[in-house]
Amino acid sequence: MGHSEIILKVYRLRKVFGGILALNDVSFEVKRNEITAIIGPNGAGKTTALNLISGIYPATSGEIIFEEKTISGLKPFHIAFQGITRTFQNLQVFQNMTVLENVMVGLHTQTRSGFFSCLLHMPIVAKEEKIVKKESYSVLQFLNLEKKTDWLSSSLPFGEQKRLEIARALAGKPNLILLDEPVAGLNVRETGEMSKLILKIREKGITIILVEHDMNLVMGISDKIIVLNYGQKISEGTPREVQNDPKVIQAYLGEG
Amino acid sequence: MFAFIKRRKNLFLLIFALAIILIPLFVKNKYYIIVMNVIGLNTIVVVGLNLLIGFAGQISLGHAAFYGMGAYLSAILTTTYSFPPWPTIFIAMIATGMVAYFVGYPSLKLRGHYLVMATLGFSIIVHIFMVELDKITGGPSGFPGIPHLSIGKLIFDSDFKNFYLIWTFSFLSIFASLNLVNSRVGRALKAIHGSEVAANTLGIDTDKYKTKVFVLSAMFASLAGSLYAHYITFISPRSFDFYYSIQVVTMVIAGGMGSVWGSFFGSGLLTVLSEILHVAEKYNIIAYGAILTLVLVFLPEGILVGLYNLYQRRKIAALIERERDDGPF
Numbered sequence: 001m002g003h004s005e006i007i008l009k010v011y012r013l014r015k016v017f018g019g020i021l022a023l024n025d026v027s028f029e030v031k032r033n034e035i036t037a038i039i040g041p042n043g044a045g046k047t048t049a050l051n052l053i054s055g056i057y058p059a060t061s062g063e064i065i066f067e068e069k070t071i072s073g074l075k076p077f078h079i080a081f082q083g084i085t086r087t088f089q090n091l092q093v094f095q096n097m098t099v100l101e102n103v104m105v106g107l108h109t110q111t112r113s114g115f116f117s118c119l120l121h122m123p124i125v126a127k128e129e130k131i132v133k134k135e136s137y138s139v140l141q142f143l144n145l146e147k148k149t150d151w152l153s154s155s156l157p158f159g160e161q162k163r164l165e166i167a168r169a170l171a172g173k174p175n176l177i178l179l180d181e182p183v184a185g186l187n188v189r190e191t192g193e194m195s196k197l198i199l200k201i202r203e204k205g206i207t208i209i210l211v212e213h214d215m216n217l218v219m220g221i222s223d224k225i226i227v228l229n230y231g232q233k234i235s236e237g238t239p240r241e242v243q244n245d246p247k248v249i250q251a252y253l254g255e256g
Numbered sequence: 257m258f259a260f261i262k263r264r265k266n267l268f269l270l271i272f273a274l275a276i277i278l279i280p281l282f283v284k285n286k287y288y289i290i291v292m293n294v295i296g297l298n299t300i301v302v303v304g305l306n307l308l309i310g311f312a313g314q315i316s317l318g319h320a321a322f323y324g325m326g327a328y329l330s331a332i333l334t335t336t337y338s339f340p341p342w343p344t345i346f347i348a349m350i351a352t353g354m355v356a357y358f359v360g361y362p363s364l365k366l367r368g369h370y371l372v373m374a375t376l377g378f379s380i381i382v383h384i385f386m387v388e389l390d391k392i393t394g395g396p397s398g399f400p401g402i403p404h405l406s407i408g409k410l411i412f413d414s415d416f417k418n419f420y421l422i423w424t425f426s427f428l429s430i431f432a433s434l435n436l437v438n439s440r441v442g443r444a445l446k447a448i449h450g451s452e453v454a455a456n457t458l459g460i461d462t463d464k465y466k467t468k469v470f471v472l473s474a475m476f477a478s479l480a481g482s483l484y485a486h487y488i489t490f491i492s493p494r495s496f497d498f499y500y501s502i503q504v505v506t507m508v509i510a511g512g513m514g515s516v517w518g519s520f521f522g523s524g525l526l527t528v529l530s531e532i533l534h535v536a537e538k539y540n541i542i543a544y545g546a547i548l549t550l551v552l553v554f555l556p557e558g559i560l561v562g563l564y565n566l567y568q569r570r571k572i573a574a575l576i577e578r579e580r581d582d583g584p585f
Contacts, residue, residue, distance in 0.1 A: 054457050080459035094450030096514075097443070105447045109459035111440050115468055118439035119432045125439055132440070172458060 004068065007032040007176060007207050008053070013062035013072075015048050015231075022048045024231040025062065030176070030209060030224075035202055037210045037218045040228035041251060046211040047089060049228070050178045053209070054086045055079040066176065081109050085169035086178035089211075093161050093168075095154040099145060102153050102164055103136040106171030110135070136171060143167045143197070159190045166197070176207045183214050195221050219243065227251065265434055268517065272430070276423045280416050289415045291531055293487065296422035297480045298523035300429045302507045303516060304476025307433060309505070310514030311442060312469045313449035314364065317501045318375030321382035322474040324496030325352045326481025328386065328393060331402045331491055336392075341405050345482040349475045356474030357467065364466045371470070379501055386493035398492030405486045418487045425483060426520075429476055433516045445469055446514075499541065503530075506548050512558020521560045 008030040015023040023045045030036045038046045051057045053064055055076040064072040071079055085106070094102050111128045118125055140146045143163045148156065153164055162182065169177055182198065183191045195217050202208055212218050218225065219239040227235040227242055229251040235242050242248055283289060301323055308314050329348035333339040339347070363374035386393050393399060404413045405421065412421045436442050447455040448462050456462050485491050503526065511522020526547070533540050555562030 056453060056457070075461070076453075076456040077459050077461045080457055086457055088454065092451040092454035094447050094454065096450045097446055101443055101446070105443050105455070105460075106458055108440065108444060113440050115436070115441055115472065118436050118441040119472075121435040121439070125435075128440065168454075168458065 005031055007067060008209075009063075009065040010049075010053070011063045011065070013049070013052060013064065014060045015045075015052060015057060016060045021231050023052070026228065026231070026233045027062075028226050028233065028236060030207060033202060033205055033207055034223040035198065035208045035210060035221055037212060037222040037225045038228060039212065039215075039218055039225060040234075043230075044228040045231040046228055047180055048231075050086060050180050050209070050211055053079075054084060054178055080172060083173075083175040084178065085172045085174040087162070087165040087169055087180055087182065089180040089184065091158075091161050091165060093153045093156075093164055095152075097153060098149065099140065099151050099153050099156065099164055100133075100136055100149040103139055103167050103171045104132050106139070106168035107132045107135055109172045139167050139171045142170070142200075159186050162186065162194075163197070166201075170201065170206075174206060176209065177201065179208060179210045179212075181212055182210065183212065183217055191217060265438070269427075269431060269434070273427060276420070276427060280419050286415055289419050291527065293415060293419055293422050295524050295527045296419070296426040297484050297487075298504065298507060298527055299426045299520050300480035300483075301477045301504050302511065302519040302523045303426075303429045303433050304473040305504050306508045306511070306513065306516065306519045307436065307445070307469050307476075308473040309508050310512075311437065311445040311449060312466050314466055314470065315369065315372050315505065316375040316470065316473070317372055317498070317505065318359070318379035318382075319473070319477045319504050320496045320498060320500035321375075321379035322352050322356060322477035323481040323484075323500065324382060324386060324491075324493070325355065326478030327485040327491045327496065328399070328481075329478075330482035331399045331485045332392060334486075335399070335402050341403060341486060345479065348482050349478045352478035353471045353475045356471045360467045360470040360474075364470065365463055375501075376498075379498060383493055383497055386496065394492075396493060398490055400490045402485050402489045402491070404489065405483075412486070422483055422487065425479065429479075430516055430520060433519075437516060441465070449514075502541075502544060506544050510547055510551050510559050512561035515558060515561050518558045518560045522558065525559070 006029050010029070011027050012025045013023055013027070014025050026045070026049065038049055040046055048057070052059050052072070055071070055074055055078070059072050062072065063070055066082055066084060069082065071082055074082070094105065097105070111132060113122070113125045113128055137146065137149070140149060143166060145160060145163060145167060148160070153161065156164060166179070166182070179198070183194050186194060191214060198208060198210070198221055210218070210222065222239055225237065225239055225242045226233060227248050234247045234251055235245040237245070279292070280289065301319060305316065305319050308316055326348045329351060330341065330344050333344045333347070334341050359374055359378050360371065363370040387396050404411050406412060412418050444455065444460045444465055447458070447460060448465060452462050507522035507526050508519060510526060511520070512518030529543065530540060533543055551559060557565060
């Protein structure tokens with residue numbers, strides 16, 4: 001694995017939905033083991049950027065390079081195997097499964113057993129199952145969900161469902177995790193916990209891209225901020241640099 | 257041994273196996289044995305179909321065709337071309353699986369319930385082939401003279417012998433399904449049912465998994481069809497019409513989508529019901545429609561799982577009640 005400083009490079013990324021230009025030739029770089037935030041007013045193209053990086057939508061043009069490999073054009077499940085996982089703005093927890101099972105699905109990329117060996121419960125299945133359970137428990141412990149392993153995930157309170165989604169994404173041992181509005185809908189206390197959690201995830205050596213509207217959180221924990229407006233990158237830099245950029249102030253507050 | 261039994265899955269399987277061994281020793285009425293054999297065959301089809309409906313969230317209205325393909329392939333190859341029966345069952349399963357792949361692959365790539373339409377159309381085509389290719393299939397009057405299965409000198413030529421044969425395969429299909437459900441693949445299928453987008457971003461090739469589980473469920477149906485052909489020794493297109501597809505889907509839903517044991521229960525319940533309603537065959541389809549509707553409205557988890565959940569809720573309610581009584585007031 002190449003250990004260059006830059007883990008992800010996005011080059012002239014463009015996405016057109018029908019006639020609408022959602023992302024207009026946006027380029028940026030993400031440094032290894034940093035927290036990079038993508039911010040911007042509603043409809044700026046933040047979530048679209050995450051959807052393109054995780055492969056949910058194909059890009060209209062441009063290139064995404066992860067760990068020196070081009071990943072644009074790959075399907076989401078291929079990208080997961082490359083080491084990128086994500087959470088969703090509108091929760092996508094598997095409601096029909098328990099907390100533990102949700103996290104176990106997160107370990108899909110770490111295991112190999114297929115239809116045939118599972119049907120016959122071959123020795124490899126039992127071996128993998130043991131590892132999967134152990135790993136899942138430790139991830140749940142990391143997120144303080146270990147007391148609720150057997151709960152049906154739909155019966156968890158909202159804040160815990162958000163944490164569960166992060167647990168599931170972490171279980172796949174990603175190098176890069178994409179968090180789409182991790183504190184939307186959380187109260188002040190939960191938001192504080194979430195910001196600590198995000199820093200703890202970085203301590204594990206994982207790179208984080210964050211899309212978020214909560215400016216206190218973004219300014220508090222980000223190493224770098226990318227500002228989008230109407231699908232274009234209008235600013236980029238440290239929280240301090242971005243805060244003082246007149247173009248950013250204009251985008252958020254309008255012309256005075 | 258105790259650790260083995262402690263796991264509830266294994267305990268149920270053990271009871272189930274014992275029941276299979278003991279039932280023919282006590283039930284001497286041939287008619288009951290025949291009904292149970294039909295239940296056993298249906299169980300194989302329904303367990304397989306439930307993997308598709310209950311775990312991957314896809315519906316097939318073409319399982320009668322896969323059941324029929326197993327039966328006709330076994331019948332034609334062993335009778336007309338003198339193939340050995342056991343390997344032929346396997347050949348029929350592979351062939352049916354391949355056909356299912358070609359039906360399933362394109363329609364499962366599309367979002368929405370295209371598989372329902374594709375399988376519906378497919379089963380009608382297969383039925384037309386059964387009726388019209390009368391030189392090969394015997395046409396509407398059926399295909400007689402199919403040999404019984406045998407192992408060495410043991411020929412499965414009676415209802416009692418076939419009971420053991422059929423239920424061995426039912427047991428194996430339940431066993432294999434339970435294995436699958438509680439595994440990496442089973443969880444992936446459940447995840448697809450829960451959120452296809454999320455499953456995809458976690459590394460699950462959703463199109464491939466849906467196609468594979470569809471193929472697998474078609475192969476289960478094919479196996480049951482072959483066993484049926486060798487058991488009855490006569491088959492006709494009537495047994496594999498659209499009505500059978502509806503029947504097995506109803507069994508899956510009545511038993512409980514996503515419950516392997518529910519599938520066994522569903523096929524038992526509805527097979528017996530069809531037998532009871534045999535006197536009024538015209539009203540059979542109405543009864544099925546009514547059951548389907550009632551279950552979906554009142555017990556959407558299925559009869560077995562739904563009743564179990566009701567019981568659990570009662571128990572919890574009683575517990576809370578008792579705590580209140582014991583309280584300081």
